[in-house]
């Protein structure tokens with residue numbers, strides 16, 4: 001088992017000839033097991049597309065994504081999830097007709113143990129145990145009192161926390177979070193910060209895309225900066241804050257670090 005859990009090697013994504021990710025060289029960076037990477041860059045820099053390439057929403061045009069030694073470049077989202085990869089989306093997704101609790105339970109319908117284990121009957125926890133796990137996740141994100149509500153009654157920030165709860169029950173080894181603080185009120189942001197620090201301390205590898213740099217820089221132990229789909233800078237948060245190229249391209253522009 002190597003220390004590297006995620007590696008992008010010369011990754012390129014083109015949409016109708018437009019290179020959204022990759023720049024001239026292709027995008028390459030790696031992440032150590034248990035690391036907490038902040039992925040930042042101006043609007044349109046390619047952050048969400050990079051998440052899509054890692055999680056299997058779409059394949060790269062060229063290059064390779066390796067997760068824990070396995071080439072996942074051509075795998076589907078279900079296959080990457082079965083390997084232990086979790087993600088949330090920039091626009092939160094939920095089953096509109098289900099309750100808050102049932103949305104979290106639905107996350108357990110794709111166990112990290114994989115479909116084969118389910119087929120063989122090796123993964124059959126009791127309903128009560130599943131409910132207990134889902135309720136514990138809702139407690140952690142501050143939504144336990146809302147468990148029987150329809151998700152239609154949740155605010156945008158609460159929907160984001162629900163997405164986090166859906167990942168917590170699955171306990172992925174690598175968790176990608178796309179703008180988790182967007183629309184989340186300061187109280188829930190504090191809770192989110194505690195949850196992410198707790199996951200990090202417990203050994204989960206995290207990659208977080210975030211425009212709230214104050215939030216991200218206090219949690220991440222390394223940062224990758226993208227600009228026009230290419231790697232602009234990579235390093236410790238304190239060094240990134242001081243990097244003149246980053247300040248010129250991003251931090252100094254319209255964001256308060």
Ligand SMILES: Nc1ncnc2c1ncn2[C@@H]1O[C@H](COP(=O)(O)OP(=O)(O)OP(=O)(O)O)[C@@H](O)[C@H]1O
Pocket residue numbers: 015020041042043044045046047048049050090
């Ligand atoms: N499905 C698609 N088809 C065509 N172009 C796309 C598609 N997805 C993304 N793009 C383009 O790729 C570029 C990178 O987009 P992406 O959403 O990855 O950036 P981002 O860094 O996540 O931006 P933001 O911070 O605004 O969310 C943008 O120019 C975008 O318009």
